[in-house]
Amino acid sequence: MTVDIGSGSPDRDQNMRDDGLPDGPALGMDMVAHVVLERASFPPRRPARSLAQGRGLAARVPAIRQRVGAAMLLGLRFVQARLISVWGLLVAAYFCPPSIFAAFAVFSAAASFVSIPALMRLEAVFFRSNARYELALAFRLASASGAVFLGLAAVALLLIVQLGWLPPAIGLIFFLSLAARIVLRLLWAEATAEGDFRAIGNSNLVQAIVQPLLMLVLIGVFGPKALALFLADALGHCAAALYILARRSGSILTLAHPRLWSLRGLAWGLARWSDAPRILLPSALLSFGFTTAPLLALPYAENPLLAAQVALAMRLLDMPTQMYGTVSGPLVMNGLRAQSGPGRRSWIRWAMLGLAAAAIGVFLPIAIGAHQFDSIFDGSKWSGLGEVIAVMTLFYAGIALFNPLHDIAASSRTTAWQLASHAIALVAIVATILWFGNLSRELLYAVGFISVGRALAHVLLVWLGGEERETIPDSASGARPAAG
DSSP: OOOOOOOHHHHTTTTTTTTBBBBBOOOOOOHHHHHHHHHHHHOHHHHHHHHHHHHHHHHHHHHHHHHHHHHHHHHHHHHHHHHHHHHHHHHHHHHSSSHHHHHHHHHHHHHHHHHGGGGGGGGGGGSOOOOOHHHHHHHHHHHHHHHHHHHHHHHHHHHHHHHTTSOHHHHHHHHHHHHHHHHHHHHHHHHHTOOHHHHHHHHHHHHHHHHHHHHHHHHHHOOOOHHHHHHHHHHHHHHHHHHHHTTTTTHHHHTOOOOGGHHHHHHHHHHHHHIIIIIIIIHHHHHHHHHHHHHHGGGGOOOOOHHHHHHHHHHHHHHHHHHHHHHHHHHHHHHHHOOOOOTTHHHHHHHHHHHHHHHHHHHHHHHHHHHHHHHGGGGGGTTTTHHHHHHHHHHHHHHHHHHHHHHHTTTOOOOOOHHHHHHHHHHHHHHHHHHHHHHHHHHHHHHHHHHHHHHHHHHHHHHHHHHOOOOOOOGSSSOSSSOO
16 A cells, blocks of 8 residues: 655654754754744744645645536536427427326336335445445445346236236336336446546436437327337436446446455445435435325316326426436535535535525526416417416425435435425325315415425425434445455
8 A cells, every 4th residue: 555645744744843843953042032933923833724725725626627617517418408308398299199298207207216216225325435445335235236126126017917907018118217217326326426427417418319309209100109208218218328337337347346246245235324225215215205296186187188287397397307406416415425524514504505596596487487488388288388387396496406405414324304304295295185185276386385395494404414424444344355
């Protein structure tokens, strides 16, 4: 191991006296008196500290510049991706009847929901430490969990198809979409931990280009049917997964090299991070249930057009929500992974203020624009869509702000309170839907205020909570191969 001899090394400190003066020829009495008077007039450590701080800041300038550049590039990639997705979705909405989008919203929500427990939320522990061997162990454990889950999902889907509850084509498409989502969830977390924001942005751009084009082609082949949208969704996610898998193959091979695998290491990791499947996973499932709660109100709609508008608005607003989350999330979590000590808490608080300002900056213009341009849809089958989008912007703004806060809290060792907060929010929104008993704009306003309230409550809990960094001893990680 190479030892870096820095300013605090014994080799350098041995040439210094206790008073900080260098060894050497005896100083004259005048010089000694001058030094004593100077040190009596000024704090003894402030100049050295200021100089060290200046050098530290100068050393961090390239990293700060690189992070800002990565943020701008990631943001540009997502703007490009979501603009392409929006136009493709709007064109598909022109050709397809509104009921198709309600079915597609349910399919997409089901695939996303089922993919959450696949990794047992072990991807959240990638950000608890900046030690690479801990990341390697967590990555292997999450990969093993995902592989086992996909095997069980394949068996379950096969049984469902055999019982005649699901057409074989839909079952196969659902499995492809599920597998691609699981791979993307794992590799996006790994790329975020390693700071490869370009891979994240490019993979989303690949999906944004492939999925809408395939959607239009498949609509031309199969007609305006839900099958076309389902298959385009699965293939779009597969394209993104293949891209990021190819780009991150070198790092993945390092983290999951065959000689690193051992049942003992995996068992130790599962015991060490048992809060992931025990607390973080139920929290994530409850959080996703809250996100898709408006779908529960669709069967209560007396106006089928309003139900279709809500489904399409959810799909459209999901795009800026994902753009916000996937741009801010990697930057915040990668920065959080590099923080330690007392400054970590202060960094989290400043990050939360920035996240809140960014959420307002993203969703307020969307709400204003949707309200102002609502008249564009007058006389069409989507009449009133702009007003529905404007109302639901409140709901998605709360979700967008909440998601990175949830990830920040998940990196803490004190996560039990998250489970209670998610359960309370989900019960509140379900009770509100049942109390209204009918899908209406008033109900959409109510769930929007609940969403914003949940996000603000999480801000308060994270701000006041005792978030601490997890550390584990090198010898206990089981992440390094045994010698020989």
